[in-house]
Amino acid sequence: MTAVTLSPALAPARRLGVTAGLRHTFTLAWRSLVQIKHNPMELLDLSIQPVMFVLLFTYVFGTAIAGSSGEYLTFMLPGIMVQNALFATMTTGFGLNNDLTKGVFDRLRALPIARWAPLAGRILADTVKQAWSIALLLGVGSILGFRVGNGVLGVVGAFALLLAFTLAASWISVLVGVLVSEPDKVQIFGFMVIFPLTFTSNIFVPTDRMPGWLQNWVEVNPVTVVADALRGLLVGGPVAGPVLQTLLWGAGIAVVFAPLAVRGLKRRV
Template sequence: MSDATPRVGLLQGLQQTFTLAWRSLLQIRHNPWELGDFSIQPILFLLLFLYVFGGAIADSTAEYLQFILPGVIVMNMVFVTVYVGHGLNTDLTKGIFDRFRALPIARWAPLTGRIVADLVKQTWAILLLLAVGFLLGFRLGTTPLGLVGMIVLVLIMALAVSWIMVLVGVVAKDPEHVQLFGFTALFPITFVSNVFVPVETMPDWLQVAVNHNPVSHLADAARGLLVGGPVVEPALWSLLWAVAITAIFAPLSVAALSRRLANS
């Protein structure tokens, strides 16, 4: 098959990106369980950590809810980025990308379309967690603008982490290996953070790692924007991490995808 693709302008490419993103989202209508990992999993995480650990870590579950909800939002964001790589690998192994190459569309549109679709699902998961949190008694300690800022900041980091999972999705030989590697790599990064407990409760040697963990910076920023506390420094660190991750993994992902398509 020829790799020749008509040159497509930026505006056209963006339109094709949103069309392909809509295609991915429409699949949910035929397979609602595809949204399960963005709906059931985060709620289970919140309920389990709140009612199993809340009484031991905080004076009450109500107090712990104010601490854990922003952390669970961040943790869930990190975990569900695995499905970006999983979906991309599925498209590659099933030959869907080969069909896209035969169409007069921007070569980057299928990739960005997949990422945009998953950002929409990420937004759904964040809003769902917030809704459940408010039903359980969570109270916003800042302003609605802070809440919007938290959502935007988490989505920016989700976009950055998605590029890591895109690279995994491209180099893995099948979707199962994407999940295996993704969760294995993300599990320690997420749990060695201040998502579940304050960093002050940890041993000194562990605090060093936790304080330099991008997940911790994002969790601090999310708490500051939702319940009050420092915002500027952790938010700036989160943005710096997002830029650095994107700058490293986006070019690597695109290059790896080009090589895989060229060899297919």
């Protein structure tokens, strides 16, 4: 008789360390960035729309609202940066939902990588795109006549603050991305929530020029807080109060939505 030899049971895979997880995160983030060359419209959406907003509002409404297009550009550009950053967070939920519906996450789970790396890689890649969009707006604004009043430190502080806030706000997009069934529904959420949220702030019009009943909401609107913080850092004015409020808003959003998003993702995959 021929003896049948049973292969020994495979040893369970060891738990991956933080260093390996970070390496996987950077690899997947690079994957998301490289995809831009196959889908350039993704980057164009982050470039053309904000530039169009800057040009249209500066030269169509600038004189009527602020008396001159130059003064209005100084007031409006930091707010446009906030609006564009919030809309850009929707790309995180859109891309995440696209990966979920197409089975990309299922294939990634079969690989020996950290379980949190796919989500972290997506968020990291979108943060890089955010930085590109902020730099583009500042560059276009400088060509049109926008001048930074607080030097290099003000620019660096504005970059860091806006990226930190949008990083926290992206958890809302992640939650929407794991809850809806189609990527297009993430964009619908953006237009239904972010669009009115930004237009009922002081991004385009000073608060004191709005109806009294609306001013109460505008003053507590987190978009107003972030816009005021960027104006203080880039142009001049109060900085400590708006920056602290922005950080508190970001921390509050992350504390509420990050656990819900992670829980939803675990249920989805």
